[in-house]
Amino acid sequence: MKAPHNRKVVIVGYEVASALGSTLGETWSRACAGESGLRRVTRCRTDSRCNVVGEIPDWNPSTLPFVTRKEETLWDAAYVFLTMAVCQRALTHAGLEIDAQTGPRTGCLIGSALNGTDAYRIATTNYQQFGPTKVSPYLLPNVCANLPAGKAGMLLGFTGPIFSPQGACASGNHAIGLGARMIRDGDCDFMLAGGVETCVIPEIIQGFSNMLATIKIKPADRAYDDPRQASRPFSVDRKGFVLAEGAAVLVLAAEETAAAYGLTPLAEVAGIGWNSDAHHFTRPNGHTVTAAIRAAIDDAELQPDDIDAINAHGTSTPTGDSLEATCLRTVFGDRLAAIPISANKSQVGHSLGASAAIEAVLAIEAMQHGIVLPTVNHRLDPSLADLDVVPNQSRDHVHEHVLSNSFGFGGTNCCIVFRGR
Structure with missing residues (x-):
């Protein structure tokens, strides 16, 4: 080859x-x-x-x-x-x-x-x-x-x-x-x-x-x-x-x-991290989810401190959201509180195989406009109080790198870092 x-x-x-x-x-x-x-x-x-x-x-x-x-x-x-x-x-x-x-x-x-x-x-x-x-x-x-x-x-x-x-x-x-x-x-x-x-x-x-x-x-x-x-x-x-x-x-x-061809770049696919859980057909594995997030950041030749916003998988399930939060804490540490998090499924629902692509478009468009989209219907969970979940209305936020997470049944994980242009 x-x-x-x-x-x-x-x-x-x-x-x-x-x-x-x-x-x-x-x-x-x-x-x-x-x-x-x-x-x-x-x-x-x-x-x-x-x-x-x-x-x-x-x-x-x-x-x-x-x-x-x-x-x-x-x-x-x-x-x-x-x-x-x-x-x-x-x-x-x-x-x-x-x-x-x-x-x-x-x-x-x-x-x-x-x-x-x-x-x-x-x-x-x-x-x-x-x-x-x-x-x-x-x-x-x-x-x-x-x-x-x-x-x-x-x-x-x-x-x-x-x-x-x-x-x-x-x-x-x-x-x-x-x-x-x-x-x-x-x-x-x-x-x-x-x-x-x-x-x-x-x-x-x-x-x-x-x-x-x-x-x-x-x-x-x-x-x-x-x-x-x-x-x-x-x-x-x-x-x-x-x-x-x-x-x-x-x-x-x-x-x-x-x-x-005179086409205008809107963003770059900067890094990809993908793996599988070998754990359970619906319940995610925190170790491999964390590894996928880290792999995407590493593939982009970045450090966790370079990520300016997070588009979460955020399905609205008790277990899934808590585990994703735990994985984000492991990757970003104390700095997580300063990274705005959007969960688009609060607005469009969970469209299964289409969800990650919809969220990628919304994340890139948000970078283009210098904002982060909201997580609507949010009521504070004390156990997740360290997350900067953007509530109810979009927020001005100029950013260069966004991490977009997606996880699926069967234990399949794929995270992408997009770089703004």
Whole structure:
């Protein structure tokens, strides 16, 4: 194999669809305003008390110019069209044109935890109600994890490597990390990297409820009358995460290639730290989580004192938030109290394989604007009083380096340090 090129990797554009809005602009403006996009489920019916979710508002794929009536019938896994739309808008944001030169040098890595679960549900219903011949011949393509990236390539014209990193709730960071490594080594010049999840279906809602992972909204809970308060990372009354759909795609580029095409770097992928727990299928391992954080900082050739802000995994579970806080204390020591911490899941919920990519975009955009985003719904937990959790409203904070954490079921960890440009 050829020697790696050791190129710097920059982010030149991105796009988001989240519970705060179906576009980056809508998501960003509402995030800055300290709003929450959580609401009671409308996508499906459920008897679960875990009935508060994050749904992309005003999302109707049938209005997309590339979605014909036939396409809409054949591709019934919602993550396919969502990925295509977000990839298209991310390229527009970057100002990157896919042509005969850039197409073969552009890849696409879109992670997802649950893939086309909704398409499988439709096929199962059709099988049970109407018989085996009514199972769509497109079922298998709909549930193939690489198909959203493949369909995006068919729409947009890139022919570089496409696949789906499967890192559960860390999938988005894995996609960014792998894409950066592939550009660094010379496999690609550009990469569309991120995550997508369209998981708001009854079985998934009930499954998370039964494993006691998501918050059950009881009459005495403050979210009963105001669902926007259901997700409250690092808060004293946190009771579980809020399931959400969403997508985010970042356009990565080799620094010199971006310059050659006149693209503006917004940030740099400075360091990546990834490992696994070998511990438990849902409960994280503090030793390996700490090691992943340290590895990301070391890969960026930085010291812990160089980190100016933290975008926490912050799921709003009692155990997960406490353990992440412990790991941060181990890495940053007494200085942790001076590092502002944002937990975006308080506003957009937990979109599983898309969550890390959404949070990466929000962290980079915050650096661009010289602010840190809030952790809304926060009520002080005395055991976490040493954390500077940014409460309720965004805060002015000029910073150069942000650490973005992401951890997933199965004990998979991926942390990234982004450097502002």
